[in-house]
Amino acid sequence: MTQAAALQIQDLKFRYPGAATGSPWVIDIPALELAPAEQMLLTGGSGRGKSTLLQLIAGLMDPDSGVVTVSGQDIHALRGARRDLFRGRAIGMIFQTFNLLHGFSAMENVMAPMMFSQIPRREHRERARALLERLGIDRPQARPETMSVGQQQRIAVARAVACGPALVLADEPTASLDPENASIAMELIQGACTEVGAALLCVSHDPAMPTRFERRASFDEIAANAHPASTI
Amino acid sequence: MAMSDFTIISRSLSSRLFSTVTTALTVAVAVGLMLTLLSLREAGRDAFSRGGGNMEILISRDASPMASVLNAVFYAGAPPRAIEWRKFEEIRDGFPFEFAIPVQQGDSYRGFPVMATKPEFFREYRPGLRDEWTVERGRIFESPFEVVLGSRVAEATGLNPGDRIFLTHGAADSPDAHVHYDFDYRVVGVLGRTGTSHDRALFTDLVSSWIIHAHDVRQNADPSVTTTTEADLTDADRQITGIYARTAGRPGAEVSAAWQMVFNRLRADPTLTVAAPGREMERLLSIVGEIDSIFIAMAIVVLVSSGIAIMLALYNSMEQRRRQIAVLRVLGCSRPRIFGLIVTESAILGLLGVAGGLVIYFIGAGLVAGAMRQRLGLVINPVLDPQWTLAVVAGTVLLASLAGVVPALMAYRTPVAKNLRPLG
Structure with missing residues (x-):
C-alpha cells in the first residue's frame, strides 16, 4: 500500500465571511498535492491569501467548499477538539514572528505541543533537549525573549517538528531575518523537516528563496484558471 | 518536568x-x-453561656433582669439600688436554696470591679457549670480587708499576695469616685483562670466593704470621726446589691425541680428584680x-x-x-x-x-x-x-x-x- 500524500487539496474555495456572493474567491485551488517529505515553495505578493491558505490547511478556518487532506485525513471533517488534536499531532507551523510562548523557557516552548500529543510524558524533556541541542540552542532553560532573533527562529523550528508531524507549514519564515540569517534559517527548517520525514509547504515572497526548493510555484499558478500542473 | x-x-x-x-x-x-x-x-x-455558672437565680434591684445579669455577672456597671441585709436573710431563709450568696458591687481598683461577698462564693458558686474555683497563689479571703484577685487583674496589675492596695469608691470614671485612703486591703491570693468575666474582678469580704462605706457616711455627718469598725455598723450600712442563688435539687442536676416555683414566688415580690441568668443570656x-x-x-x-x-x-x-x-x-x-x-x-x-x-x-x-x-x-x-x-x-x-x-x-x-x- 502506498503512503498517503502529506497534503492533498481538491477544489478548495474560500471567501472571507461577509464578502458579497459572487465576489472573487480569495482562495480557489483546484488541486495541489505534496508527497510525504516533499518540500515546496509557494510564492506570491502580499495580500494574495498565502497565510489564509495555510490556516485553511491547518484547519484554523473552514473553506466554503473543497477538501484538504493531511496525511490521509480530511481535516475539515474533524470537529472541535478532535481537529485541534489532529493538528497538534500531524501539522507543525512556523510563523514570521515565531509566535513563541512568552514567559516560558525554550525547553517549555518545545515541550508545549507534546502536551497535546500521544508522546509519553516521560519522553518530553529528553526529546525537547535533544532537538534544541541539534538546532544549536545551548541555553535551553533560557527564555526566548532573552535570545537573538536567529535563536528564536531555531526554537520555533524545534517546536514545529517536536511531535514528528507529517506536514510543516512555514509562513514567511525568513521575513524577520537578514539575508545571511534567512539562509541559515531555511537550511535549518528544511534540514529539520528532512530529519523527521515531514513534508514542507513554505509560503514566502523572499526573492532569494526559490533557489532552495526543487518544487516551487507562484500562488497564481496553483489558483483556478492556471495550468493544473503548477510545478515550475 | x-x-x-x-x-x-x-x-x-x-x-x-x-x-x-x-x-x-x-x-x-x-x-x-x-x-x-x-x-x-x-x-x-x-x-x-458559661458566665452564669451554676447560679440559677439572680436577685437584685436593677431596672431589668437583663441589666441585673450584665451588672452582677459581667460587671457592666454598678447595680443602682441596694437590698437590705434583713431582706436578704428573709429571702435566704424563705426558700429551699442550695445556696444564696450575697454580693455587693460598686467599688473598683484601677478600673477593675470589686465584688464584696462571703467566702461561700468560692465554695458553693461555680463560675462554669462544672468548673470549680482554683487558687493559683495564696488563699481565699477569710477576714475583713483581705482581697483576692481574679487572674486577669493579677496579670494586669502585677499585684502579688502580701501587697497592700486602696480601693476606689465607684467606678474610676464615675463623678463621685474617690479612693478610700483610710482603709488598706491586703492581697491574700490570686485565683486561677476561669474563662469568665470574674477573672477581671477583685473579691473581698462584705464586712470590710460595709465598714468603708459606713465610715464615709459617718465622716460626712461628723468630720471628726477618724475610724470605723464592725461594731459601728448599723442595719442601714449592711446592704448588698445582689444574691447569687441556686435551688436545692438532686445532686448533679443542672436545674432543680424547685426552680420554677421559687422563681415565680420571688417574681411576685415587686421590690425585687429576679433574673434567670441562662434565660437572659439566651435573650x-x-x-x-x-x-x-x-x-x-x-x-x-x-x-x-x-x-x-x-x-x-x-x-x-x-x-x-x-x-x-x-x-x-x-x-x-x-x-x-x-x-x-x-x-x-x-x-x-x-x-x-x-x-x-x-x-x-x-x-x-x-x-x-x-x-x-x-x-x-x-x-x-x-x-x-x-x-x-x-x-x-x-x-x-x-x-x-x-x-x-x-x-x-x-x-x-x-x-x-x-x-x-x-x-x-
Whole structure:
C-alpha cells in the first residue's frame, strides 16, 4: 500500500465571511498535492491569501467548499477538539514572528505541543533537549525573549517538528531575518523537516528563496484558471 | 518536568504577580473575615453561656433582669439600688436554696470591679457549670480587708499576695469616685483562670466593704470621726446589691425541680428584680445573633466582591493572552481545554485566597480573642467548625470558578487566525 500524500487539496474555495456572493474567491485551488517529505515553495505578493491558505490547511478556518487532506485525513471533517488534536499531532507551523510562548523557557516552548500529543510524558524533556541541542540552542532553560532573533527562529523550528508531524507549514519564515540569517534559517527548517520525514509547504515572497526548493510555484499558478500542473 | 496545564496556569499567575497577589489578598480578607466571624460567634456563645455558672437565680434591684445579669455577672456597671441585709436573710431563709450568696458591687481598683461577698462564693458558686474555683497563689479571703484577685487583674496589675492596695469608691470614671485612703486591703491570693468575666474582678469580704462605706457616711455627718469598725455598723450600712442563688435539687442536676416555683414566688415580690441568668443570656445572644448575621452577610458581600475582583483580573489579562491562547490552539490545545485552563486558574486564585484567609483567620481570631479577654474578661477559644470551614472553602473555590467563566468564554472564543498575525 502506498503512503498517503502529506497534503492533498481538491477544489478548495474560500471567501472571507461577509464578502458579497459572487465576489472573487480569495482562495480557489483546484488541486495541489505534496508527497510525504516533499518540500515546496509557494510564492506570491502580499495580500494574495498565502497565510489564509495555510490556516485553511491547518484547519484554523473552514473553506466554503473543497477538501484538504493531511496525511490521509480530511481535516475539515474533524470537529472541535478532535481537529485541534489532529493538528497538534500531524501539522507543525512556523510563523514570521515565531509566535513563541512568552514567559516560558525554550525547553517549555518545545515541550508545549507534546502536551497535546500521544508522546509519553516521560519522553518530553529528553526529546525537547535533544532537538534544541541539534538546532544549536545551548541555553535551553533560557527564555526566548532573552535570545537573538536567529535563536528564536531555531526554537520555533524545534517546536514545529517536536511531535514528528507529517506536514510543516512555514509562513514567511525568513521575513524577520537578514539575508545571511534567512539562509541559515531555511537550511535549518528544511534540514529539520528532512530529519523527521515531514513534508514542507513554505509560503514566502523572499526573492532569494526559490533557489532552495526543487518544487516551487507562484500562488497564481496553483489558483483556478492556471495550468493544473503548477510545478515550475 | 514536562509541560502541563499546571505549568501554563502557574506561569500565567506568576507573570502577573502583582495582580495575582492583590486579587488573592482580596479573597483572603473575605475568607479570613468570614471564618473569624463564624468561629467567634460559636466561641462567643460558649463564653457568654458559661458566665452564669451554676447560679440559677439572680436577685437584685436593677431596672431589668437583663441589666441585673450584665451588672452582677459581667460587671457592666454598678447595680443602682441596694437590698437590705434583713431582706436578704428573709429571702435566704424563705426558700429551699442550695445556696444564696450575697454580693455587693460598686467599688473598683484601677478600673477593675470589686465584688464584696462571703467566702461561700468560692465554695458553693461555680463560675462554669462544672468548673470549680482554683487558687493559683495564696488563699481565699477569710477576714475583713483581705482581697483576692481574679487572674486577669493579677496579670494586669502585677499585684502579688502580701501587697497592700486602696480601693476606689465607684467606678474610676464615675463623678463621685474617690479612693478610700483610710482603709488598706491586703492581697491574700490570686485565683486561677476561669474563662469568665470574674477573672477581671477583685473579691473581698462584705464586712470590710460595709465598714468603708459606713465610715464615709459617718465622716460626712461628723468630720471628726477618724475610724470605723464592725461594731459601728448599723442595719442601714449592711446592704448588698445582689444574691447569687441556686435551688436545692438532686445532686448533679443542672436545674432543680424547685426552680420554677421559687422563681415565680420571688417574681411576685415587686421590690425585687429576679433574673434567670441562662434565660437572659439566651435573650442577649439572640440580639447579638442578629447583629452577627449582619456581619456574616457583610462578609458574604465582601466575598462576592472578591469574586468580581478575580473576574476583572482575568478579564483584563485576556487582551494580553489572546496570542498565547491562539498559539496553544495551533499546537493542538482544544477550546474546551482552554476554557478549563482559565476556570482552573480562577479556582486556584480562589484557593490561594483561602490559604491566605486561613492565615488571616488565625491571626485575626487570636487578636479578637485577646481583645475580648482583655476588655470583657471573656475567654473565648475560637475553633474552626469543620463543616463551616469546608463550606467556606468549597463556596470560595466555587465562586472563584464561576468568576472565571466569563474570561474563560472570552478565551474559548478567541479567533486563532486573527491573533497569529504579526503585530504592528
